[in-house]
Ligand code: UDX
């Protein structure tokens with residue numbers, strides 16, 4: 169029986185290994201993590217991450233051929249294939265701070281593998297890493313290994329998106345495996361291909377050299393994020409001209425060369441990958457002397473920041489240029505629907521912007537805990553333009569009384585002046601907006617950062633509505649554009 173071990177039981181490692189175990193009953197899969205609470209949660213009835221369909225997959229094979237353990241070393245020692253799926257955040261200090269990937273966790277995982285391995289291993293890069301990381305990892309493994317132990321390193325980046333992880337894993341567009349072009353390297357590629365081939369059609373399993381696989385992951389995320397920044401840039405122009413961004417996106421996306429997906433204008437993209445991976449790409453370009461290429465990709469992140477700022481300014485300018493002391497209901501905090509993940513969620517910057525103008529926030533998200541929201545609003549933000557220091561979050565965010573976290577949207581709407589929709593949760597579409605309107609101060613505003621609700625229906629109730637990239641209400645058209653500072 170082949171034994172697979174995965175280091176890192178996070179958003180990528182957990183669901184990916186659960187799917188391998190589910191599809192390959194003859195493979196034993198162990199997911200290990202240094203975080204004991206995380207492992208305990210994976211072994212409990214309440215998994216540490218919310219992901220539609222994940223519970224069923226985990227329950228069907230846990231303790232049969234899928235195990236979660238904090239005994240990292242012993243499981244690494246007796247596995248044939250080791251996936252490394254540890255976190256690779258952006259560096260906050262030192263060389264490349266604010267852009268380069270922090271490979272501390274990766275390096276310590278590699279050193280541990282070298283330390284405990286007594287037999288040959290295939291080591292698989294699963295977490296997104298800078299191009300040429302495999303080379304560094306190979307050096308660490310080979311310089312620290314016991315005599316006679318050989319390592320083959322593969323790059324097998326994960327393309328799943330949160331909220332749809334189980335479908336993405338069960339029916340992936342493609343699986344990508346990069347390896348050394350040597351006979352041993354190709355043997356390792358074939359071994360990993362054999363695992364995926366149990367459920368993925370062969371023509372969707374792409375094999376490449378190591379560097380192509382590593383770069384393809386960064387390139388895919390950069391190009392996806394670029395589409396969102398492109399349509400978000402158009403949304404600003406739509407608001408200025410009276411065009412409707414949904415109509416524009418539909419018309420543009422009908423061109424099969426462009427395609428319809430990933431053209432939804434929004435308050436901005438979030439999530440653990442897009443910004444981090446683009447900044448990482450920018451850094452790699454700079455290191456290779458490719459300044460123009462670095463600037464090109466950096467602009468994708470700058471448009472994303474601009475979009476969040478534009479949204480805050482729209483809220484403030486519509487409400488008579490001040491939200492000081494006004495209650496605002498924030499619907500949704502996660503970076504997208506169907507996840508409880510808040511990493512890089514645009515809601516953080518929007519909330520901090522409103523708190524900076526002394527608004528009182530009442531925040532509701534069906535999957536994000538109060539603790540998490542408070543942590544996100546008080547943790548210092550890294551300023552990648554000025555990497556020497558961490559910028560303290562808005563001081564008002566620290567004052568507890570300015571933020572309430574609620575589990576009842578109707579209660580929270582009472583006495584509110586405005587509503588900001590930050591996440592496109594399905595349940596926000598079917599709220600009783602008449603009931604909400606009745607309890608609010610007038611004029612009552614809705615600022616929809618996700619084009620999640622029908623503006624015309626809300627206008628009929630009496631709301632003044634702003635939807636990203638849609639023709640503006642007369643109310644807003646007559647206002648001078650707020651300066652973008
Ligand atoms: C373009 C648009 O495709 C068309 O829809 C519009 O109506 C007019 O402008 P055209 O300029 O005739 O059409 O040709 P197109 O096939 O788009 O190519 C434009 C240029 O891009 C060419 O120089 C082509 O060689 C180049 N190109 C195209 C690339 O370099 N790479 C590609 O992948 C595609």
Ligand code: UDX
Pocket residue numbers: 326327328329330331389392396429430431432433434435436437438439440441442503504
């Ligand atoms: C992304 C990639 O899609 C995935 O392939 C990669 O492995 C990890 O990064 P994820 O961050 O989980 O996945 O979610 P994704 O669906 O890509 O959304 C990212 C952000 O973009 C979200 O904040 C989402 O709301 C936003 N988005 C997405 C838009 O604003 N408009 C769109 O049209 C699509």
Ligand code: ADP
Pocket residue numbers: 175176177178179180181200201202203206240253254255256273274276277295440
């Ligand atoms: P991702 O979204 O990429 O899956 P996460 O942060 O959700 O990232 O998960 C990474 C996991 O890796 C965390 O649970 C962390 O505790 C774990 N981890 C980091 N370093 C090590 C290590 N050396 N050994 C075991 N687990 C590790």
